[in-house]
Each structure stands twice: as C-alpha cells, then as structure tokens.
Amino acid sequence: MILLNGPNTPFGRMALATALELDVSVDNRVINVFEAEFLDDINPLRQIPTLLFDDGTMMCDSRVICGYFSSLRPGRGLNPVDDRWEVQTRWCLALGLMEVAVSRTMERLRPIEQQSESFFAKSERRMRNVIAKLESNSSEICVPTARVDRLAVAIAFEYIDFRASLEWRDDAPKLAKWLEQETERPSLRRSRPRERLPSDPATFNRP
Ligand SMILES: N[C@@H](CCC(=O)N[C@@H](CS)C(=O)NCC(=O)O)C(=O)O
Structure with a gap:
C-alpha cells in the first residue's frame, strides 16, 4: 500500500x-x-x-x-465504533479544527489586499468554540492510551502551532499540559510536519 x-x-x-x-x-x-x-x-x-x-x-x-x-487490527481499540459515538464526534471536531486551521493558512497565502478580515474573525471564533468543547472533554482526551480522537486532537494542535494559526494554550490549559507528553508518542515523533521542499515530487510512477 x-x-x-x-x-x-x-x-x-x-x-x-x-x-x-x-x-x-x-x-x-x-x-x-x-x-x-x-x-x-x-x-x-x-x-x-x-x-x-x-x-x-x-x-x-x-x-x-x-x-x-x-x-x-481489530481488538486494538484505537478506533472504537460500536458504542463510542462520542469518540467519533470528538474525532470530527478535531478534524474540523484542522480544516479551519488549513483554510486560514491558505487565506494567508492570498495577496494581503484580498484577505478577508471577516473570514479570520469567523474562523477564529469557530476554532475557539471547538477548543473550549475539547477542553471540557479533557478527562476523555488527557489519557496516555492512543485512540483516534486523542491522536486527532494532538495533531490538530500541533498543526495550529506549526502554522502559528492561533494562541490556544490559555483557553485549554489541561490539553496544553497533556500535549507536552503526548507529543513524544513515537507515532507523532515519526510524523512531524515540515515545510515543503523544492525536491518534494509532483510526479509519481505507479508501480
Ligand atoms: N477530508 C479530507 C481532507 C483532505 C485535505 O483537505 N487535504 C489537503 C491537504 S491538507 C489537500 O489535499 N489539498 C490539496 C488541494 O486542495 O489542492 C481528509 O480528511 O483526508
């Protein structure tokens, strides 16, 4: 694959x-x-x-x-589906956070005179609302066992930091503290974001 x-x-x-x-x-x-x-x-x-x-x-x-x-990998419990709809919902909230952060990055790439103040205000409000919701769920998230919602929350915050999209730590002190340890998880260490390089290929030969 x-x-x-x-x-x-x-x-x-x-x-x-x-x-x-x-x-x-x-x-x-x-x-x-x-x-x-x-x-x-x-x-x-x-x-x-x-x-x-x-x-x-x-x-x-x-x-x-x-x-x-x-x-x-059934039985590993990374992605519980049957009776854990709240996990799926938190995962979607974290994905939504990623979407907003990515769209703010794209907006910033536009010529400054075309950037929309109202877009930034609305997207910031959405991010802060999601972050508040996740912080209120911190007892479910701040647990050292890997699960899709926890991975997604960590990745969303690290993308926000990578792009300096938003100062969020004062809004989510429990999640901020948890992330300090969580970021050392090998799967996160081995997938750190980096800037695009001219050598990143735009072509690909199907095997
Ligand atoms: N819902 C999709 C979103 C994927 C997505 O937005 N990928 C972006 C990169 S962050 C992309 O491929 N952008 C290329 C483009 O829009 O041209 C997912 O969860 O995989």
Missing part, C-alpha cells in the same frame, strides 16, 4: 500516525499535491492523503483510511 501524503498535511499525518500506532506497513510518499497532476487520475478530489493499493484501487479521506487501518 502506498500512502500519498504531504510534508505537513494534518489529515495525512493522521493517516500515517494511525498506521504507525497499529504497525500497519505503508509506503509513505511525500508529494507536492499542489502540482501533482497525476493525482487527478487516482483520486478525483486530488487530495492527500490518498491510499493506493497494488491492484490500482484507491481510498481517500483520512477518516476512511484510518478506519481501514483499524479494521486490519
């Missing part, structure tokens, strides 16, 4: 960290998604993460990919 990934996408990091947590072997390939014309033929959304199988089929969306990896 090839995981088409980026150097700093939080969604791709979620897929890779899940594979690492579960000892699922994937060939992680960092690409430059913004120039990756080839990806149109694999994933019509042209997004990363995309999981590519040996038979040419693909799987997209980080939740689907993480769900698939978890299905390969």
Whole structure:
C-alpha cells in the first residue's frame, strides 16, 4: 500500500500516525499535491492523503483510511465504533479544527489586499468554540492510551502551532499540559510536519 501524503498535511499525518500506532506497513510518499497532476487520475478530489493499493484501487479521506487501518487490527481499540459515538464526534471536531486551521493558512497565502478580515474573525471564533468543547472533554482526551480522537486532537494542535494559526494554550490549559507528553508518542515523533521542499515530487510512477 502506498500512502500519498504531504510534508505537513494534518489529515495525512493522521493517516500515517494511525498506521504507525497499529504497525500497519505503508509506503509513505511525500508529494507536492499542489502540482501533482497525476493525482487527478487516482483520486478525483486530488487530495492527500490518498491510499493506493497494488491492484490500482484507491481510498481517500483520512477518516476512511484510518478506519481501514483499524479494521486490519481489530481488538486494538484505537478506533472504537460500536458504542463510542462520542469518540467519533470528538474525532470530527478535531478534524474540523484542522480544516479551519488549513483554510486560514491558505487565506494567508492570498495577496494581503484580498484577505478577508471577516473570514479570520469567523474562523477564529469557530476554532475557539471547538477548543473550549475539547477542553471540557479533557478527562476523555488527557489519557496516555492512543485512540483516534486523542491522536486527532494532538495533531490538530500541533498543526495550529506549526502554522502559528492561533494562541490556544490559555483557553485549554489541561490539553496544553497533556500535549507536552503526548507529543513524544513515537507515532507523532515519526510524523512531524515540515515545510515543503523544492525536491518534494509532483510526479509519481505507479508501480
Ligand atoms: N477530508 C479530507 C481532507 C483532505 C485535505 O483537505 N487535504 C489537503 C491537504 S491538507 C489537500 O489535499 N489539498 C490539496 C488541494 O486542495 O489542492 C481528509 O480528511 O483526508
């Protein structure tokens, strides 16, 4: 399995960290998604993460990919589904936080005169509301056993820090304290975001 990934996408990091947590072997390939014309033929959304199988089929969306990896390791408890809908909901809240943070990064790349103050205000409010909700759930999150919602919260905050999207620690002191240790988890250490490099390929030869 090839995981088409980026150097700093939080969604791709979620897929890779899940594979690492579960000892699922994937060939992680960092690409430059913004120039990756080839990806149109694999994933019509042209997004990363995309999981590519040996038979040419693909799987997209980080939740689907993480769900698939978890299905390969039943009983590990990383992604409880049956009676744990609150875990899935917290996972979605963390994904929403990632989405807003990514969209703020994209907005900042636009010429300054085209950037929207109201967008920044609205997205900040949304982020602070989600962060408050997650902090109120800290007893479920601040636990040293890996689970998809906890991984997603850690990855969302580390992306916010990576892009300096928002000062959040005063709003979520319990989560901030937890993250100091959680960030040392091997799956997170081995998937740290980095800036894009000119050498990140925009082409890819299917095996
Ligand atoms: N819902 C998707 C979101 C994936 C996503 O937005 N990926 C971004 C990178 S952070 C992307 O591929 N952007 C490329 C583009 O929009 O051209 C998931 O969870 O995997």
